[in-house]
Amino acid sequence: MKKLLLVVIASQIMAQNKLPINWTVGYHKNIGDTPANFYPSTVPGAPQLDIMIAEKYKQPIWYADNVKQFLWMENTYFTYKVNFKKPDLKPGQTLVFHSKGIDYEFIISLNGEKMFEQEGMFRYVNIDLTSKLKPSNELTITIFPPKMAGSDRPKDELNINGFFRDNARTSVKPPMSYGWDWHPRLISRGIWDETYFEIKESQFLTQSEIQYQLDGELKNAKINLNIEGKNLKNASYNWQLKSPTGTVVLNKSGKLDNDFTTISDNLSNITLWWPNGYGNPNLYTSTLEIKNNEGNTVGVQTKKVGFKRSRMVMGDGTWIEPTIFPKSRSVAPATLEINGKVIFAKGSNWVPNELFPGIQNRENYEPYVKMAKEANFNILRSWGGQVINKESFFELCDEYGLLVWQEFPLTGTNYPDDDKFLNVLELESEAIIKRVRQHACLAFWSGGNELFNEWSGMTEQSFAMRLLNMQCYKFDRNTPFIYTSPLFGMGHGHYVFREEKNGGEVFQWMPKGKNKYTAYPEFGVPSVASVEELKKFIPANELFPPKPGTSWETHHAFGVWGVNRWIELPFLEEYFGKINSLEELVSYSQLTQCEGYKCIFEEARRQKPFCGMAVNWCFQEPWPCAANNSLVTWPGKKKPAFDAVKNACRPTLASARFQKFRYEPGETFACDLFMLNDKYEKLAPMQVKVKLVYDSNKEITFLNWDFPGSDENKNYEGPTAKIPLPKMSSMFFKIIVEVPSKPEYNSEYTFLYKVPKGIKTKFLNGVSE
């Protein structure tokens, strides 16, 4: 038993026969220099954090303007160092260095001799060190400073805010870390994923992958298991597949032909994987075991497999023949069809949940993925400004039923038709595709974010785009690919509750999207964080009133797109009057975020089937933002807008379209009623009531609608309810759309009643008194 166990853990896939080592890291100015100090390093992690601890920087990094301490580091080299004795290797055994990710351009040396170099953070590194080992060894990894392309600003003008994404335009590396409107300039580098030294036996399994082709009825599949290893000729295998309920549906044994073997079989009566809201995220379990001629296990791999088919199709009504000549083309397809069913994609833009990819892991991914499911989302757009997430992210999305729109790490700039860059992109994209295609959650690929807009300047002719299309076609053609978002027909924005030059409030511009936008892949309404969270990262003396130049600005409340974005103070004061306290500011700001998001999500759904997607900007954030469009403040605190969005994304709900947010005394209030239904179930007839609630306890039911029932996956437009607004003393009133027989379909909206001067009242949790 003991022997078997030892051999099992020697397989690279289990990767347990690791050398115990201690990493250290230091920094230096020139490539040949030796760092003045080597500090203890956490791997995977971020050298910046190791230095912060060793050199006793102000902590934590996310407090006040502590992040400014890190800016100088982008001009240095980092060198990791590890010393180890040569292990006692038996004949046939080798010592291998393995890393799943080193960010971004680096050289690996053993005892001063260069063993490997790479530009690219996504390709795994595997180096057999055996023949170069000495009794005592020193392995170093030297990380180059990040490339600084296309910067037209002198280095000393760099600051912690602002967009410097052009610096990243020759790198296949997250441009967001060069500075974004919710991310400080803080360029990630270093060992960011699992990395270790391992003693390998003479025979081992390196990897296996399941590929399948579903038949037209999505009931049966041809299934292949591709096995790759070393010295596996004539080794015996056993491959077992268990259904989501644990039944063994496939059990196959035999001998392997060589180091690359494909085992094929047919599978029938498949239980499909479904995204949240359309069924269960059913996963099969595949177990492969390889034994050598002596009967010893030389490799075991257990994997989850979900069966699904994803297509990007034209939504009903989007095949519009341009009405008169000269005729152009119809819009680009933007509706997802999963397992033959058209779905309405509801979700959010996933951005990093930590400042450094090296500290992202299953533990800190999971609360967010769980919340995304709770929000009734079925998709996450893994936006192109960040890293390709670690395996555990995709495993969680597989498990929770969240589709992933995966972008390559390109965004918002013009990546060149340059051989060196394209070569890195070709190698990195192949590694990315081959890893991520194995996940049931993968909905489609995208070349990157906003690349065909003026501010980026790329087109269909850009080599990087054509290359990525080729790579996805070569390695994963059954998964749809789009060059970028927005494509023709899609719309990004807006990102605020109201801007006059954009047509006013969300209530005003959103309904104009009808039969115009196929998808809303980005839109946002900002709010400031809660009082409790703000107090954690903004020093007490800066808390109120918020001012530019303080931690509020470092944390993106000011100076992002103009002075007052994302805090939007002039807008808030125009609507709500002079703001007297932090509590008032937070309440007003969060109320507009709630009502704005409800409006957009519900209106986008009303525009189905021409529209197929509503994906807001953004879900979470990598560090605490004082003001942001996010639904969840770092580290994982829901804003009130989270619940508002969750309600707007219920599969079925009673909903209403409104004309505006603020009303004057004497106006007639009007709203158009709808039953929204994304379920593949018919709705029965039911009574719907529309109520006005004001002054705490006053309530007027002003419409009773006999909803006659409706078809599956169809919305239904009801009557317009109207009421002359009564005299109110409250600053707010609510509209409740109530379904007495199905209270889970009820919806509630809050509006501003512009009371005459002098009757200013205190805002309290929605309805004021």
Next chain:
Amino acid sequence: MKKLLLVVIASQIMAQNKLPINWTVGYHKNIGDTPANFYPSTVPGAPQLDIMIAEKYKQPIWYADNVKQFLWMENTYFTYKVNFKKPDLKPGQTLVFHSKGIDYEFIISLNGEKMFEQEGMFRYVNIDLTSKLKPSNELTITIFPPKMAGSDRPKDELNINGFFRDNARTSVKPPMSYGWDWHPRLISRGIWDETYFEIKESQFLTQSEIQYQLDGELKNAKINLNIEGKNLKNASYNWQLKSPTGTVVLNKSGKLDNDFTTISDNLSNITLWWPNGYGNPNLYTSTLEIKNNEGNTVGVQTKKVGFKRSRMVMGDGTWIEPTIFPKSRSVAPATLEINGKVIFAKGSNWVPNELFPGIQNRENYEPYVKMAKEANFNILRSWGGQVINKESFFELCDEYGLLVWQEFPLTGTNYPDDDKFLNVLELESEAIIKRVRQHACLAFWSGGNELFNEWSGMTEQSFAMRLLNMQCYKFDRNTPFIYTSPLFGMGHGHYVFREEKNGGEVFQWMPKGKNKYTAYPEFGVPSVASVEELKKFIPANELFPPKPGTSWETHHAFGVWGVNRWIELPFLEEYFGKINSLEELVSYSQLTQCEGYKCIFEEARRQKPFCGMAVNWCFQEPWPCAANNSLVTWPGKKKPAFDAVKNACRPTLASARFQKFRYEPGETFACDLFMLNDKYEKLAPMQVKVKLVYDSNKEITFLNWDFPGSDENKNYEGPTAKIPLPKMSSMFFKIIVEVPSKPEYNSEYTFLYKVPKGIKTKFLNGVSE
């Protein structure tokens, strides 16, 4: 000397050591059948024509409704047969069968044994027959009936007109031959390009290709010559490159490493190839000679090479940031930049110049290519409904300076995501790209025609599109690739002078395209053929009045898109009154074609730089059309519109925009003046006069404009000239925009004066009396 000559002609490239053979062909119902008769066959050619001659069909094929005799043939197999004695082969010699094109699905057998089969008409066939030869041999090529996909009409409803392109949707084969609005249903098949048996020596050159990479300044290039052959190891080569003026600029000799050798060099001070209107189509001459160890020449290849760089860029002003949120993308790039200069693409859609590709050749291509140059065109869109033209077409375009927009042979239907189809498309497209990329004239690739429109139903997600993008990127990435036309921003149509529901006359809808359309890749104005031509193919008793159901309909004057298209009788009679003779019909029809085309070409040019292309539908036709949008009637007879278009496409001209074509007595006539200039030369100041000419000899100059001069490659907008129309007795009047100092810039336009009833006058050559 004699020996040398013999060896030279044995090289495949010279291909002179051919076996003299006589082809025969027959037809049969089932694949195993022997044809009842084998008739003499012209190869390359069309079996349909061989049968027509042998079975004494009514001739010629293009007269009256003779073409209907051929319809039954699409349901048969054709088998070609050739008998030959085994040639006297010396040791090392082989007998090879070679074909540059067999249409479409076929089996080649020798003495009853299957040697080869292929689906695809564009891959060259090379079969070494040597080991299978008997003293007497019979080689057969059996051609399958064409595939009939997606037809929702019963076979017996097929007729000679109408669109049946869905039948072609699983074939990489011209859909146009299944029936189009200017092509009868007549599906091409058979040996359509050069085909022969050849005795090969033991050493030979199979092919060589020159590839180059120009530097950023387009002055110098890295140049590679890739040589491929058999038993060439240690053979010596001499490679000579002569400049367009005959100077030897490169002369390199050495030994070949093996059967695939690349010879590299640098070239400086390159004389670039330019399209018509922008410079000379300069071609270098490359000569490669290979000699064996005995000093005998075993291969010679002479090629023309033109150096150019083609890019597809965003026209000035097309990078429009969508003005408000939600923001979609900017238009797709549609402006050509050749050798670093933005050009305005002026040209025409090239359609087949013969009914069968097997009878197209340099002799019948050349008059059309020559006329295209004469028309001041710089581009031909080789539209996706037809074959990829033969080598001689591209050689002519190289020589005459006509850019080629080359589409793959896909158009107007939904090509499936089907492995079998995609496999053929992958192989065929590779062969096409590797052949055509060698020509200087190649401007850009397109996946096919109108594929992203409702009537086709394909999208960016269609595998055929993604595959073609990949193939072009892999094999010719420096040539731009577009999925299809129209893309977002481009406009196809309209195809008539006036249609009320389309916004009226061309004079009315064309100006609305300003800052809206990036390119007009298809537009047309129909006319009937000239009286002389009509009399050649329409029987005398059917000539006048034209009626549906007669040869007029077989030749596309009626029943194409509604009853009266392309003849447009109701429109002509509304404008010109009752038409009393064929001569009158032809004059009125051709006048509207002239004025309509002038309007569109000149207005598209006025929309520069937002607009980058004006390419009319269509240049010529494959057989005589009674009415068509073509500028040239088959076989090569210019219509008056040819000269109208030629004038509208002059690099520099004085031009005017008009509001409409017909005027009432008492109206004020107005026109906006422009100087149009596509030359990279400034225009000097000059006087421009605007004259009204009417009643034969009356003339009023109603504006003198002091044009102040203008920049290179820029248009200049002048004043609006106005005149109250005088009383006229003529039915037509002319406007002449005259530049006394540069009469070559003069322009002339004809308009209809709707004279009161009873004063009907006789139309005579432009201005009537």
